[in-house]
Amino acid sequence: MNGNVGVGERRVIEIISSSIGKRCYDDVELVRVNNIEVALKCDMLVEGTDVPRGMEPWQIARKSIVAPVSDMASKGVRPLYALTSLALPKGLDEGYVRSIARGFRRAEMEFNIKIVGGDTNEGKELIIDCCMLGMVEEGSRFVKRSGASNGDLILVSGPFGYTKAGLKILLEGAKAEPTFRARAIRSVLMPKPRLRFGLMLARYATSTMDSSDGLAYTLHEMSNASGKRFIIEHKPIGRGVERFARDNSLSIDDLVFYAGEEYEIVATIRREHLDEVMSISRLTGCNAMIIGRVHEGTGVYIKDEYGERELKGYGWEHLA
Amino acid sequence: MNGNVGVGERRVIEIISSSIGKRCYDDVELVRVNNIEVALKCDMLVEGTDVPRGMEPWQIARKSIVAPVSDMASKGVRPLYALTSLALPKGLDEGYVRSIARGFRRAEMEFNIKIVGGDTNEGKELIIDCCMLGMVEEGSRFVKRSGASNGDLILVSGPFGYTKAGLKILLEGAKAEPTFRARAIRSVLMPKPRLRFGLMLARYATSTMDSSDGLAYTLHEMSNASGKRFIIEHKPIGRGVERFARDNSLSIDDLVFYAGEEYEIVATIRREHLDEVMSISRLTGCNAMIIGRVHEGTGVYIKDEYGERELKGYGWEHLA
Numbered sequence: 001m002n003g004n005v006g007v008g009e010r011r012v013i014e015i016i017s018s019s020i021g022k023r024c025y026d027d028v029e030l031v032r033v034n035n036i037e038v039a040l041k042c043d044m045l046v047e048g049t050d051v052p053r054g055m056e057p058w059q060i061a062r063k064s065i066v067a068p069v070s071d072m073a074s075k076g077v078r079p080l081y082a083l084t085s086l087a088l089p090k091g092l093d094e095g096y097v098r099s100i101a102r103g104f105r106r107a108e109m110e111f112n113i114k115i116v117g118g119d120t121n122e123g124k125e126l127i128i129d130c131c132m133l134g135m136v137e138e139g140s141r142f143v144k145r146s147g148a149s150n151g152d153l154i155l156v157s158g159p160f161g162y163t164k165a166g167l168k169i170l171l172e173g174a175k176a177e178p179t180f181r182a183r184a185i186r187s188v189l190m191p192k193p194r195l196r197f198g199l200m201l202a203r204y205a206t207s208t209m210d211s212s213d214g215l216a217y218t219l220h221e222m223s224n225a226s227g228k229r230f231i232i233e234h235k236p237i238g239r240g241v242e243r244f245a246r247d248n249s250l251s252i253d254d255l256v257f258y259a260g261e262e263y264e265i266v267a268t269i270r271r272e273h274l275d276e277v278m279s280i281s282r283l284t285g286c287n288a289m290i291i292g293r294v295h296e297g298t299g300v301y302i303k304d305e306y307g308e309r310e311l312k313g314y315g316w317e318h319l320a
Numbered sequence: 321m322n323g324n325v326g327v328g329e330r331r332v333i334e335i336i337s338s339s340i341g342k343r344c345y346d347d348v349e350l351v352r353v354n355n356i357e358v359a360l361k362c363d364m365l366v367e368g369t370d371v372p373r374g375m376e377p378w379q380i381a382r383k384s385i386v387a388p389v390s391d392m393a394s395k396g397v398r399p400l401y402a403l404t405s406l407a408l409p410k411g412l413d414e415g416y417v418r419s420i421a422r423g424f425r426r427a428e429m430e431f432n433i434k435i436v437g438g439d440t441n442e443g444k445e446l447i448i449d450c451c452m453l454g455m456v457e458e459g460s461r462f463v464k465r466s467g468a469s470n471g472d473l474i475l476v477s478g479p480f481g482y483t484k485a486g487l488k489i490l491l492e493g494a495k496a497e498p499t500f501r502a503r504a505i506r507s508v509l510m511p512k513p514r515l516r517f518g519l520m521l522a523r524y525a526t527s528t529m530d531s532s533d534g535l536a537y538t539l540h541e542m543s544n545a546s547g548k549r550f551i552i553e554h555k556p557i558g559r560g561v562e563r564f565a566r567d568n569s570l571s572i573d574d575l576v577f578y579a580g581e582e583y584e585i586v587a588t589i590r591r592e593h594l595d596e597v598m599s600i601s602r603l604t605g606c607n608a609m610i611i612g613r614v615h616e617g618t619g620v621y622i623k624d625e626y627g628e629r630e631l632k633g634y635g636w637e638h639l640a
Contacts, residue, residue: 006411012440015414016404019421020428020435029437031401033455034356042451044405044441081351084336085364085405085449090639091326094335101339108340115340117349120332121364122638124444129405131362131451135353318442319410 009318026145027071027209028134039077039134039142043067047126049318052188054170057096059189061103062110064128067212069111070193070263072134074210076143076202079134079195082115087123100128111195140202146225147207148268152294154230155277157194157201157265158287160215161241161252162187164259174248180240193263196284201265204273204280211264216257218266219300220313226268229297232311233304236291257311268294329638346465347391347529348454359397359454359462363387367446369638370581372508374490377416379509381423382430384448387532389431390513390583392454394530396463396522399454399515402435407443431515460522466545467527468588472614474550475597477514477521477585478607480535481561481572482507484579494568500560513583516604521585524593524600531584536577538586539620540633546588549617552631553624556611577631588614 007015028041045051045064055063065082072079084104088097104115113132136142148154166184168174176184193210201208207226211218215236223230235256245252269277274290281288292303300311327335348361365371365384375383385402392399404424408417424435433452456462468474486508488494489501496504513530521528527546531538535556543550555576565572589597594610601608612623620631 007414007417009440009442011414012406012408012417015417016406016421016424016438016440019418019425022436029401029403031434031436031453033358033400033453036354036356038353038358038453040401040403040436040451040453042403042405042437042439042449044407044439044447044449046407046441046443048444049442080353081349081360083349083360083362083451085362085451086332086336087364087366087447088332088639092639094327094331097327097332097335098339101336104336105339114351116342116351116360117362118336119362119364119449120329120336120638121366122329122369123366123447124368127364127407127443127447129362129364129439129449129451131360131403131405131449133351133353133358133360133453318440319408319412 006319012319028075028077030142037136039072039136041068041071042129042131044127044129052167052170055189057099058103058106060126061100061128062107063191064130065107065111066191066193066263068130068132069195070210070212072132073193073195073198074208074265076136076140076199077134078137078199079111079113079132081133082113083131084115084118085129086118087121087127089125090122137199143202143205143208145207145209145222148222148226148228148294149206150228150294150296152206152268152270153274153290154232154292154294155267155269155288155290156236157197159236159238160259160262160264161238161255163262164255165241165244168248168250176244177240180244191261191263194265194286197280197286198265200280200284201267201277204269204277205267206269208265208267211262211266212260214258214260215266216311216313219311222266223298223300227298229295230292230300231295231308232292232300232302234289234291236289326639332639348395348397350462357456359392359456361388361391362449362451364447364449372487372490375509377419378423378426380446381420381448382427383511384450385424385427385431386511386513386583388450388452389515390530390532392452393513393515393518394528394585396456396460396519397454398457398519399431399433399452401453402433403451404435404438405449406438407441407447409445410442457519463522463525463528465527465529465542468542468546468548468614469526470548470614470616472526472588472590473594473610474552474612474614475587475589475608475610476556477517479556479558480579480582480584481558481575483582484575485561485564488568488570496564497560500564511581511583514585514606517600517606518585520600520604521587521597524589524597525587526589528585528587531582531586532580534578534580535586536631536633539631542586543618543620547618549615550612550620551615551628552612552620552622554609554611556609
């Protein structure tokens with residue numbers, strides 16, 4: 001797509017990780033200081049790739065906090081403190097900066113965190129890097145990407161398809177019914193991380209990840225980390241997504257599996273914990289659903305009336 | 321200078337700080353998790369403003385770690401862990417990325433820290449945001465910007481003038497003797513934070529700051545935070561700086577007081593601790609020197625054979 005072919009994001013991560021001797025991956029880092037473990041996460045929001053047209057500055061600032069909150073939530077880690085580093089283009093007016101500040105304040109209240117500092121710089125485009133510190137709650141545990149066992153149920157914290165639909169509406173003028181349109185656009189501009197659900201789920205989940213890189217990619221990462229075959233029997237298709245796909249000649253699978261930035265939690269749980277987990281879902285206002293099961297083997301497959309077929313894992317890659 | 325006049329960096333910081341209810345400033349944030357205090361700092365390096373021509377990718381990556389290490393060092397905080405968020409332009413080759421990775425590895429060894437994670441993104445220019453976690457050493461203390469008392473000595477961890485000279489040589493072809501030239505360029509490409517000195521100084525300093533925003537600016541911030549008048553009696557002029565200034569028709573004060581990114585520590589100490597502090601300086605390979613004294617009053621003044629005159633506090637400001 002780009003004449004200037006260079007090294008892709010995953011290769012960059014490989015090169016840097018191998019240099020600093022980092023061999024295993026998870027979505028949040030645990031480090032020990034004195035006798036306690038703290039969790040760290042940084043996430044950089046870049047205007048050119050992460051900010052769709054129509055997003056207000058305060059929504060951009062809020063989103064820069066949503067991303068690491070979602071990662072921490074998926075691991076059972078309560079976010080406590082954040083630092084925000086900004087690169088701002090020259091010539092912004094005070095109103096823009098006030099809106100950014102309002103977004104940070106809103107995120108503080110919404111997720112009960114404290115932004116304790118930051119750094120301000122001049123750059124060619126708006127960039128907000130959020131670095132977050134959190135802790136696993138007492139009596140709970142840090143949930144890894146790996147850990148799924150044969151027979152575990154695969155669960156998502158809510159339906160998929162709205163976010164990519166919202167982008168198609170905002171950026172390409174796709175047609176949609178008013179109710180669906182509002183919900184789809186809202187999922188892009190005001191993403192909701194599943195903080196309360198994630199914190200309570202941690203006691204039961206055998207593995208988790210947030211879905212911010214796309215559902216298919218997330219399922220592949222988890223299947224791979226656990227060394228298990230994931231079979232998806234029910235696609236978590238959001239209400240109205242099928243009709244939206246039909247009206248705009250789009251693929252449902254593309255909307256559901258290959259979007260990203262949905263900030264839902266994907267988890268595996270033991271069968272006997274299903275009732276507890278569904279109670280947690282109701283209690284925290286989620287709409288969690290079982291989408292499949294963990295089996296011996298490798299890979300991610302979709303099973304429906306036509307049989308079993310592989311679900312490809314590709315998703316968005318920066319720099320590629 | 322720029323037709324597109326917008327809000328300046330200091331105003332941005334004011335707006336955001338007041339929104340998140342942050343009233344006091346220091347250079348590193350202390351937060352409490354369970355019963356222990358940890359120190360957090362983030363620092364964003366932006367290619368367009370922080371990377372002079374002639375800097376290798378590994379030196380850029382190293383510098384992105386030097387900045388927060390220097391801030392922590394000046395507060396008596398030992399840096400332990402870092403996360404690095406990258407924005408990389410498209411089309412970079414593997415060699416460039418390998419060089420970046422080498423710089424991170426080198427910084428890990430040089431400062432005895434562990435880079436535990438990061439985030440990789442696509443952006444219009446190279447940006448590295450380093451977020452660091454550290455701890456005040458047992459038996460030591462966190463040193464603030466404020467705390468200077470009447471009669472305290474004002475100290476810097478080394479002489480000034482090399483960094484701005486180095487930039488003049490690299491960017492404007494200024495003339496310099498070979499030895500001075502090498503030292504000046506080295507101070508730009510391979511800045512040395514005063515980590516060991518800072519950690520040992522913390523037991524004696526009444527206030528400290530690192531000088532990365534320029535010596536004059538730093539002295540003003542400290543004088544202001546302590547509510548004291550700082551009188552500078554000896555300018556910390558690096559060897560060869562006077563001759564370089566003469567040969568290139570530059571102002572010595574400009575080279576010494578208004579450069580920035582020297583990563584020296586500026587501190588106030590009680591008179592009775594002078595011997596201990598000078599021992600620490602020798603022990604850690606610094607060339608610390610007393611440059612003045614703290615008095616009742618406000619402002620920063622230079623006192624020499626011509627009398628006392630105000631030292632203006634302006635320095636570099638992003639976005640202005």
